[in-house]
Amino acid sequence: MKYKSVFDIIGPVMIGPSSSHTAGAARIGRVARNLFGREPGWIDVSFYGSFAKTYKGHATDVAIIGGIMDFDTFDERIKDSIKIAKEKNIKVTFKEEDAVPEHPNTARVSIGDDSGSLELVGISIGGGKIEITELNGFKLRLSGHNPAILVVHDDRYGAIAGVSNILAKYQINIGQMEVSRKEKGKMALMTIEVDHTIEDVILQEIGALPNITQVARIAE
Template sequence: MKYKSVFDIIGPIMIGPSSSHTAGAARIGRVARNLFGREPKWATISLYGSFAETYKGHGTDVALIGGILDYDTDDQRIIQALEIANDKGMKVSFIEEDAIPEHPNTARVFIGDENGELELVGISIGGGKIEITELNGFKLKLSGHHPAILVVHNDRFGAIANVASILANYEINIGHMEVSRKEVGKLALMTIEVDHNIEDEVLHEIEKLPNILKVTKIVD
């Protein structure tokens, strides 16, 4: 893996003790919160590999819940995240999984309330960096370190080109883009990482396109 700066190696400003087990975990939780769009009423988190083995001692549990509460990696409230979640009435549970993951620091986050649910799989790859590898059953690769939009759409000809055309019209540069689908001709998911945060007017224009079902942004 290539690092761009010394901060990629030592990690971000954070609550300790580990960039992989704490900062990365907090970012996984916060991406889940960002995508869900509100504070959930419950969170069930399955932990794999070293996350499952050391999550209590390394603070992975409080970091994940801190992220779900929308705390940044250096927020002192992360230390009391479990107590804060309990005070808010959020039901939290952790499951230690025996399955061997592709990456040792893996968490499956399942959150929801009476109005909806969200499930994602995130891995902490070191130095506070993360990747989201699955979202509601769709395979993807999302770093969580760049602004991005996720576009749920019908798997139809022209849908991808139409979205890319709107971004080009607004001079928005695409850094990474991929498309995942569960079945040909059914639902698909575009994951688009861009260089700058996208204004809501751009999202509204994309939402009006044929075959576009939902557009969600992740801010930097």
């Protein structure tokens, strides 16, 4: 079920005009920022479908940059986010893609600096709700509306069980869990949405497990 209540359809408290094209875009950008963990030095955004046709009129461009700048959906600074980014010498580029996406409100966000980069694909499904469908080439399904952890690991026996056992030890309930891999026996990605915020000590314990290479947290 995509919507739990009428308030999901109405949308969140936000800078308008559209929950799908503005609030949803801001949340896609903020998930990218959350995963990257710092302010990027450059931002490339590709818009597809309806986003590509209307992003200027519906303020999708300023919203998604606002999210990457770590502004919430109701933050007045969203209106000036592109200007703020450029004042910080962050290079910002937008592309209108002709490819037909699976969902009309689709954006591909690439951000980075001299130390690394990140790329994700997000869709805005209405009412400010989003899904992240791809991260650095991994296919996944992440709502961005619940606390979550992403665990990059070697595709080895026991890796999933080890993470699950630590969450059980700290009485963390798993709402949704998905594992994707590009190739058998190579790198894989666990996407785990939970009911409670994950504390640093839990992340550190997961990161110390065999075959775990990276752990990232997404707050609600």
